[in-house]
Amino acid sequence: MSRMHTDRLQELLADEALAALDAEHSAELETLLGDCPAAQRNALMQVAALTQLAFLRRDQSALQPMPERLKARLLSAAQRSLTGPG
Amino acid sequence: MTTSKSILERIAAGDSRAVNECVDRYSNLLWSLARRYLRNASDAEDAVQDVFIEIWRSCARYDPGIASETAFISTIARRRFIDRLRQAGRAPAMDSLDDEEGAPVDPGVAATVEDDTEVEIVARVLDDMDPEHRRILGMSLYEGYSHSEIAEQLDIPLGTVKTRVRRGLIHIREQLQITVSDTAGGSPE
Numbered sequence: 001m002s003r004m005h006t007d008r009l010q011e012l013l014a015d016e017a018l019a020a021l022d023a024e025h026s027a028e029l030e031t032l033l034g035d036c037p038a039a040q041r042n043a044l045m046q047v048a049a050l051t052q053l054a055f056l057r058r059d060q061s062a063l064q065p066m067p068e069r070l071k072a073r074l075l076s077a078a079q080r081s082l083t084g085p086g
Numbered sequence: 087m088t089t090s091k092s093i094l095e096r097i098a099a100g101d102s103r104a105v106n107e108c109v110d111r112y113s114n115l116l117w118s119l120a121r122r123y124l125r126n127a128s129d130a131e132d133a134v135q136d137v138f139i140e141i142w143r144s145c146a147r148y149d150p151g152i153a154s155e156t157a158f159i160s161t162i163a164r165r166r167f168i169d170r171l172r173q174a175g176r177a178p179a180m181d182s183l184d185d186e187e188g189a190p191v192d193p194g195v196a197a198t199v200e201d202d203t204e205v206e207i208v209a210r211v212l213d214d215m216d217p218e219h220r221r222i223l224g225m226s227l228y229e230g231y232s233h234s235e236i237a238e239q240l241d242i243p244l245g246t247v248k249t250r251v252r253r254g255l256i257h258i259r260e261q262l263q264i265t266v267s268d269t270a271g272g273s274p275e
Contacts, residue, residue, distance in 0.1 A: 014252045018226055019168040020233055042161060046153060047208075047259040048227055049160040054208040055228035056119060057199045066117035070131050071109060074138050078105045 008032065013041065017048035092155050094141070094148040108141065115156075115198050116163050123167050123230040126174070133170040137163045156202045171230060204262060211261045215254070222247060223254040 012029040015021045021029065033041060056062055093111065096104035116137055120130035140162050148158050199205055212220055222240070225231045226247075233251065237244040 010256070011252065014255050017164070017255060018233075018251050019171055019230070020226075020248070020251075044255060044259060045164060046157055046161045047255060047262065049164040050157055050202075050204050050208045050262070051212070051223070051227050051255070051258055052119060052123070052164060053115075053156065053160055053199050053202070053205045054212055055224050056115075056122065057205060057209055058212070059122070059228075062118050062122045064114065064118050064121060066113040066134070067131075070117070070134065071113055073131075074109050074113065074135060075106065077135055077139055078109070078142055 005032065009036075010044075013044045017044040092148070092150055094145040094155055094158065095150070097142065098146040098148070105142070109138070111198060112141075112156075112159055113138075116159070119160070119163060120167060122228060124170055124174075125230065129170055129174055133166050134163075136170075137166045140166060154202055154204060156198060157204055167230070207262055207265045208258055211258050215257075219250055219254060222250050226251045227255075 009029075009032045012021065012025055012032065015025065016029060091099070093104050093108045097108060113134070116134050117130065120134050120137075121127070124130045124133060137159075141159060144162065148155070153161070212223075215223070222236055225236045225239070226233065231239070233247045234244055236242075237247045240247075
């Protein structure tokens with residue numbers, strides 16, 4: 001894999017993790033990824049997710065309890081998902 | 087030596103009690119992230135439900151040797167939140183955080199975030215970052231603003247925003263690799 005190819009791949013993976021990928025660049029990313037291992041594909045998304053958590057940690061006012069009705073909906077969906085086909 | 091299994095490993099093994107534990111442990115965390123990132127309560131509800139369904143379906147793929155449970159779950163969440171933003175036409179609806187201001191903070195949510203080593207490392211990297219750079223990164227990663235919205239709000243060129251968020255993310259990844267490598271006494275891949 002050429003340096004240019006690697007740099008472009010990293011740029012597109014960063015944009016994907018930053019929610020900044022349009023349809024055209026998304027298609028370009030899929031082509032460049034080829035059979036790239038899932039772990040490599042996921043690495044920057046995981047860094048973005050950890051960073052999101054680190055910001056939440058700094059912003060204690062954003063911590064909110066989930067509404068009980070949504071929690072009940074989740075548990076019901078879990079039962080359907082885990083007992084359903086597939 | 088006895089090793090206790092993670093919640094996700096127990097769900098994958100068919101332990102139905104672990105499902106309730108997973109919801110108890112992560113629901114408030116994911117809800118808080120979704121409300122901040124997506125803003126719109128209805129979008130946040132749908133997104134969080136999608137995240138949990140994805141967790142049930144993919145828990146068998148979880149490997150504690152690769153990522154913490156919190157990192158695994160929050161990565162699934164981030165992909166789903168991005169999908170939801172895209173479906174909603176990208177612009178976060180800035181309508182209704184007011185109704186929940188003053189709601190009691192669950193100390194368990196804070197503990198979940200504070201106990202995670204990787205989150206701790208990233209928090210330290212953010213502390214050391216230039217404040218304006220950190221602000222741009224936060225608006226993008228945490229608050230769900232598009233690059234063009236950030237450029238407009240901060241009155242800086244779009245290209246500058248793009249460069250800073252990309253560099254910020256890659257810098258955090260490098261620092262994580264260095265710190266994890268130092269801790270493990272090995273070298274990153």
